[in-house]
Amino acid sequence: MSVNLTLLTVMGALYACGIYLILERSLTRVLLGLMLLANATNLLILATGGYAGLAPIFDKDTPAVDYNDPLPQALILTSIVISFAVTAFMLGIIYRTWVLARQDEIQDDAEDRRVAETPSFDAEDDSVIPVETSEFPLAMVGSDGPVPTGTAAVMSGGRPVRADKAASEEQPGSLNVDPRKEGGGK
């Protein structure tokens, strides 16, 4: 099998530009990069077909070696159609990003950032265990220090009264802890 040097050089240049572009943060450039990569790959497939030959339309008088290899062309056709569809879809997404955020850049994943910033201390798993470790204590102790004995009053923590009622119904002595002191995620 022999290859065409011009084709290879162009292919290499396309790959280089494509890879450079998909490393950008701007979506339009990423799309351009993907298009260049797809086209470079099409050239690569074309190169696997070997030397240029006659169009592969059967004719009795032509010897088989004179034809061009038809298979790579069929593959390229399919891959062009696929990359066309993906490009159209990406353009749709980019337009939608623009409509939503007025921005042509890939956004950070908010939940990912939040998890990354969460301290390793976990209020529920790691807090100091109170001395009273009975399974059925009168007061369910949270994370914020020892509870003064005899505190049977329910602290609603600014929550709706219904919640308060439900909680007190469920366990008379339960201590309602203010969530802001516990949640580690801020």
Added chain:
Amino acid sequence: MNITSFAPLAVVLPILGAALTFLLIHYPRAQRAISIAVLTLTLLLECWLLASVWEGGTAAVDIGGWLPPWGIVLVVDQFSSLMLVVSSAVSLAVLIYATGQGMADGDRDAPVSIFHPTYLILVAGVSNAFLSGDLFNLYVGFEILLTASYVLITLGGTGPRIRAGVTYVVVSVVSSVLFLIAIAMIYGATGTINMADLAIKLGDLDQGTRTLLHVMLLVAFGIKAAVFPLSFWLPDSYPTAPAPVTAVFAGLLTKVGVYAMVRTETLLFPGDALNAPLMVAALLTMVVGILGALAQSDIKRLLSFTLVSHIGYMVFGLAMSTVAGLGAAVFYVAHHITIQTSLFLVTGLIERRGGSSSMDRVAGLAKLSPVLGVLFFVPAMNLAGIPPFSGFLGKLGLLQAGVELGTPLAYALVIGGVLTSLLTLLAIARVWNRAFWRKPEDAEHPDPVLLAAPEDSATGDRAGRTNVTLLPRTMVGSTLGLVVFGVALTVFAGPLFRVADQSAEEMLDRSPYIHAVLGEDVPVPPVPPAAQTGPRQQQGQPQGQPQGGGK
């Protein structure tokens, strides 16, 4: 006429269904009926295929009458037909779930009218990838399912979904380009892209070229299968999609990647050239994935990380390339598709019932809805590998195969596997303790709706929300169906393990596949480092029997 000649229908039926549902885009009821009917029909056909393949052996169908090395060929063997049946059963359950959700919400959330056609095309793509006996047709199958998945993951076009969709689309396109480059190079090196033909011709190449092609294929499939370090995109993009979409993605898409890796390793590049790196990748996938899961507070994200982590088990089984290891991996794939999908479906229900999928907000569900508790508990324990569930049997098979192989790396993986299993249990127990067992007022940011005791609201299943049914029967029913299917995998683990071991034997042998495609008189070349796999195969066979008894 042989039933296997109907195999193309597994691809054609869903595509026809997609066309019909697309035409009926303004008639949601007809859409639902058609898509459910089409998938049921496909599932029945595939069960029939599995039965016929079990008796008659591997069969190949030449599309359009073109003979194999040139034309496209679909191959039905035990592995592919098993994957077809499991994937169709799962996608049918998810479809019913999605239909129930759509009906309960009055189809006003999203442009759901395009959901049904897109979903059917996704199923067609998955079937095509499983059946394909031609490398380029495999690529086309991947593209069909990926393009459908692009649409599904950005369904509704909200901000977070678009953001996740961008990552997903770009990563998928890059992996597809890599796959296409690999195909082009393989064609340049051998002059064929028929997989059976390649199995013969790739052996003639020199070692360097073969390793290059092998690595390229593995990298391309590794991105799709989310094998560490190529798994970064998955937990980032899956959780934002609608619950049924995430469920079907988690169940099927990564497994198609694993399927392609299995074919690469067994059919195209047999021998253990890259087994050691694969084992290291498997170990890292397991451990890094599950450590990621432990840090999460959102249930969907946590499950996405366990999904990545458990891909490691399958790669482990594959990298052993013994009958016992590969058989256990095949079993594990079937188990994991079912379990992971049902867990994501249950998470969708948790989100409906509890108002959120964040463990900081949801609490006390065991009291609010015991049904939900059972639905979560069974697959969760199954995932963590608690006996007697199928997760335990699959992991046991893998660990046995690892010990039997006996190399230091295999022992490292056995230890890593046990550790990952324990950590999975820890992660799952955290979800259970927080979302189900603790009292609503103990949550960090409790949902006021959850705090209202169910007995206070007029209708028990609405808890203060009047406009939606919180647990529609169709959604609970389909989830229940899938959970029961998961339990059935445990009950019928004996026959299933026999199918898995048999398919592993056939895949390692290669000759049934090659003979089915190219004809009986084609000589099958020996596996290149033949001394390695030959005797092991002999050792592996008797090991298959005791596992079969694990009912």
